[in-house]
Amino acid sequence: MKAYQISVTAIMTAFLRAYHSTNEDPVIFHDALAYALIPEERRHQIEQGLKSALQAHDGDAGASLSSLLQTMGLPNVVSRARYTEERLEIEIQNGVKQYVILGAGLDTFAFRHQHLLKEGKLEVFEVDHPATQAFKRERLTDLGWDLPAGLHFVSTDFRQERVAEALARTPYNPRTKSLFSLLGVTMYLSPYEVYETFHSISQMAPAGSSVIFDYHTEADANLREIRRELQKMGESMQTTFDPALLNAELRRLGFDLVEDLSPAVIQERYFQDRAPVYHANENVHLAWAVIR
């Protein structure tokens, strides 16, 4: 991403969560607030783009809105959000008091769960690229939404600054057990930047703190097409991981990769019999790594 560029993929993933919550049944992840965060003209552009893509494929066997949304990664976007918030709920019971959303985009957790922040049960830190975060904050101001006490924003570029340094500008407490999420981000960084991010987390959070993230493997026939589309948006996908090597590297950095859900497991957990129009995206894993 360029320094001045708002993340188009952050708007797109918010659109996918919003569309899914509003129009589909069964709902894998509820995000009733996501539409509000997307400015009307952006939403209109996305809807027009979908319409044109459908018209262009008119007559192709299997062309439908759901097949388009499948290719755009809707199953990944909703299952990673669900997986993360399910884990967060458990971890709050286990003493987590800080939730750090790395590459937050238009995440609405803090607004959907204001009671947790107001009651002092959880502090939420949204960490994002300066342009994307400024865009979100401007939208929040335009909407007139109150920012819950306990919600902290910090902007940074993961390529230029370590996460620990960015969080040092906030009330983040490095001695408090925390959950970090890194959703829809690893693919846009280099492997070095991803591992630096994990390294930084392991140095600023106590044992038992953890990170939820998604990552792509090479094993996808659609990957070339997805890469091309992302490049057009100015957000080139750089990185895929080999699960065994990732596991070894995380161990070296002080993490246990406690869960690494393959597409088959994600399919069984979130899509089997419940959302027959979608299937887990073939190239994506969901993972949970805990600091030793």
Ligand SMILES: C[S@@+](CC[C@H](N)C(=O)[O-])C[C@H]1O[C@@H](n2cnc3c(N)ncnc32)[C@H](O)[C@@H]1O
């Ligand atoms: C695909 S969006 C995902 C947003 C959100 N996590 C979700 O799941 O919808 C990628 C996010 O990563 C952020 N991002 C990408 N590269 C970044 C960088 N180098 N530094 C900081 N944030 C970055 C973007 O600003 C954007 O918010």
